[in-house]
Amino acid sequence: MATPWATPEELRAHLRLAAIDTDQAATAIAEAQTVIRGGIRQYVDQVEADEAFLVGNGRTVINLPEMPVTTVASVSQDGTALTAGTDYRVNRHGILTRLGGCWPLDADVEVTYTHGYADADRPAVFKQVCLQVAGRAWVRPSTAVSAESLGDRSVTYDKDRTGEALTSYEETLLEPYARGPESR
Template sequence: MATPWATPEELRVHLKLAVIDEEQAAEKIAAAEETIRGAIWQRVDAVAADELFLVGNGRTVVNLPEMPVTAVTTVHQDGTLLVEGTDYRYNRYGILTRLGACWPLDADVAVVYDHGYADADRPDVFKTVCLQVAGRAWVRASAGVAAESLGDRSVTYDKDRTGENLSSFEERLLERYARGPESR
């Protein structure tokens, strides 16, 4: 499992607090990571030997959903093993190109590949945005109640007011790392 993108101590320093509840801070950081992953449609952390099933689209390229692609171990088209460099090539941006042909329409394409960033290689922008989102959630946690019920106790939080949504500036910072729904 990958290490958290930021530590409770880094969140404490970011917020300029004398002390911080480390357990709550770790929860805010984990929630911020999930918010970022959801916004850019990426896992971000390194994953080895991820198995993926795609459908041929009648074009020469298909998009692998996760970036960066660090290795493609195998590609099968309708059960036939393809050879890298002869039958296909890939790049770090998740573009799987069929060489000398197209991916047949509705063909089953099975791919085993590695993707994401190792902890040491993860761009600093992820930590920066994570600390910003976690910091807003920390500061505004009690101000974000949008609705509250009494019977069987129910509380609904407004994520805009708790700071758990990404700002437009943060979205622009992360935009280059996003793949989007077209690859799903």
């Protein structure tokens, strides 16, 4: 299991509270991490020996689904092992390049690789945004009502105010770490 990006004590300090329920704070932090992961379409934490099953696209590059890529253990095309430096190369941004040609259309490409950030290497922006999102959820967990009806009782919550969505500023901060839809 991944290490939390922030602690309940850090959330307490961020909110300038005298005390905080550590279990509820830990839950808010975990939920904030989920919101961030969904917003940038990346797991973020380091995963070793992860397997990606991709499909050849008829081009020279395929994007691996997670980044940063730290090591690649193996790459195979339709069950045939490929050699790094001769058949393919990969960069930290997850761009897998087929050397001397293209990835055949509809070919099965299997990659075993390590990706993500170790705890000590995770950029500070993740903790900052995590505390902001968790802080919004803590301060306004259920008071962010954007619409309410009386007949048959209907309540609509504003996800931007409950911490369930990233603000445009937070999306801008996280943009360098996001992966586009082409990799999915």
